[in-house]
Amino acid sequence: MDQLIFDDGMAGSLLRQHELEDLKAQLEAVDRMLDEKDGPGSEFLGWLDWPAQLETTELKQIQKVAEHLQGLADVLVVIGIGGSYLGARAAIEMLTPTFGTLKGMEVHYAGHHLNGEYMTELLAYLENKQVAVNVISKSGTTTEPAIAFRLIKEMMERKYGKSGAKERIVVTTDAARGALKNLADKEGYETFVIPDDIGGRYSVLTPVGLLPIAAAGIDIEAMIRGAREAQALYLDQPILDNACYRYAAIRNILHRKGKTTEILATFDPAFQYLGEWWKQLFGESEGKDHMGIFPASLQMTTDLHSMGQYVQDGQRILFETMVLVADNGQELLIPDTGEDDDGLGYLAGKPVSLVNHKAMEGTAMAHMDGGVPVLKITIPKKSAYWTGHLFYFFMKACAVSGYLLGVNPFNQPGVEAYKANMFALLGKPGSETLKEELERR
Numbered sequence: 001m002d003q004l005i006f007d008d009g010m011a012g013s014l015l016r017q018h019e020l021e022d023l024k025a026q027l028e029a030v031d032r033m034l035d036e037k038d039g040p041g042s043e044f045l046g047w048l049d050w051p052a053q054l055e056t057t058e059l060k061q062i063q064k065v066a067e068h069l070q071g072l073a074d075v076l077v078v079i080g081i082g083g084s085y086l087g088a089r090a091a092i093e094m095l096t097p098t099f100g101t102l103k104g105m106e107v108h109y110a111g112h113h114l115n116g117e118y119m120t121e122l123l124a125y126l127e128n129k130q131v132a133v134n135v136i137s138k139s140g141t142t143t144e145p146a147i148a149f150r151l152i153k154e155m156m157e158r159k160y161g162k163s164g165a166k167e168r169i170v171v172t173t174d175a176a177r178g179a180l181k182n183l184a185d186k187e188g189y190e191t192f193v194i195p196d197d198i199g200g201r202y203s204v205l206t207p208v209g210l211l212p213i214a215a216a217g218i219d220i221e222a223m224i225r226g227a228r229e230a231q232a233l234y235l236d237q238p239i240l241d242n243a244c245y246r247y248a249a250i251r252n253i254l255h256r257k258g259k260t261t262e263i264l265a266t267f268d269p270a271f272q273y274l275g276e277w278w279k280q281l282f283g284e285s286e287g288k289d290h291m292g293i294f295p296a297s298l299q300m301t302t303d304l305h306s307m308g309q310y311v312q313d314g315q316r317i318l319f320e321t322m323v324l325v326a327d328n329g330q331e332l333l334i335p336d337t338g339e340d341d342d343g344l345g346y347l348a349g350k351p352v353s354l355v356n357h358k359a360m361e362g363t364a365m366a367h368m369d370g371g372v373p374v375l376k377i378t379i380p381k382k383s384a385y386w387t388g389h390l391f392y393f394f395m396k397a398c399a400v401s402g403y404l405l406g407v408n409p410f411n412q413p414g415v416e417a418y419k420a421n422m423f424a425l426l427g428k429p430g431s432e433t434l435k436e437e438l439e440r441r
């Protein structure tokens with residue numbers, strides 16, 4: 001197997017094949033909108049052609065800076081929130097060992113929440129390490145990473161002096177605007193640019209994701225190659241044979257029949273953050289104008305022992321998309337102990353991956369029988385190449401799905417509401433009236 005397979009064979013009776021045919025004209029219209037870049041939010045379509053357009057020189061520069069950081073430090077702190085860190089974290093967790101020797105830097109994350117205890121512990125942990133920092137913010141003004149960077153910058157300057165810190169801090173931000181850009185210029189930090197026409201949740205294949213991913217020792221050239229081939233494939237294939245368009249169309253069909261929650265289910269704990277990245281991608285892109293599928297994620301078989309009951313038998317508003325890997329890598333065999341106290345004698349000598357696979361098959365059938373349509377996306381193996389392919393697949397499917405739904409998949413006006421309230425409650429100058437009103441409440 002050397003391709004991503006999208007399998008809708010377990011979508012159940014809710015999906016009738018003629019419905020896909022019936023959506024063909026709409027899919028073609030969406031395809032035209034993407035091609036001609038004239039749909040809502042089309043000023044943020046830079047990611048669509050990005051893999052093919054990314055210059056080898058930029059890729060090499062990212063690699064060079066990653067190697068420079070690897071030479072200076074063993075720990076990289078990635079400061080960012082949402083689309084500015086989730087893609088990197090997803091790739092790093094998927095492609096580096098959970099235990100054992102790392103090929104690249106040990107990566108930790110900051111600026112993705114406002115918890116002081118976490119930051120205190122992180123700063124203490126970094127005390128005895130050689131540290132480098134990549135602070136990532138497109139706007140350059142997001143509160144969470146800005147506060148984390150204040151703290152970490154102070155620690156770095158205390159530890160290495162101003163010029164030593166400068167050598168170890170890399171900024172990824174807008175080309176021209178924002179507080180972070182101004183600070184980077186003032187301090188003379190190495191800077192990578194987030195293209196204007198690529199929003200945070202579509203930016204994993206830009207320096208936003210690539211620098212931390214490269215620093216973690218992952219082959220970013222292979223990742224971009226995978227994305228490039230995905231770009232060509234999902235551009236050329238006939239619409240109803242095109243996995244991206246089919247996935248988007250089936251989501252739309254199921255949503256219209258009351259399946260308002262999609263679960264991304266994975267069978268490898270290393271895929272947890274793929275789920276987090278995917279949730280932001282689809283949630284921020286489609287959850288607007290009081291519409292959109294609610295994206296949830298589960299890790300199997302872990303969550304079968306916590307959420308399994310709900311999926312099997314709770315409200316029938318769910319469908320499930322499984323992300324699977326055909327080649328399970330290492331074959332760990334279940335030991336033959338010569339005894340059968342645990343009742344597992346029949347499994348002796350069989351690979352753990354076989355048990356996982358049968359659990360997946362059993363789960364898919366049980367959920368389908370219980371009224372949860374199951375879709376499957378299978379990549380040949382867990383590699384940088386296929387991770388790049390998968391990222392691109394989901395981003396394009398998300399854009400198609402958003403346009404089919406009739407929303408702008410590239411804005412996120414709703415995220416401002418909590419920020420306005422938080423700033424007012426904190427007493428930010430200029431928000432006195434709102435502060436009074438909120439405090440009255």
Ligand SMILES: O=P(O)(O)OC[C@H]1O[C@](O)(CO)[C@@H](O)[C@@H]1O
Nearest residue numbers: 082083084137138139142200415
């Ligand atoms: O890169 P920035 O500008 O710090 O934004 C981080 C995240 O915050 C949001 O803007 C939401 O506030 C997301 O869309 C984005 O991924």
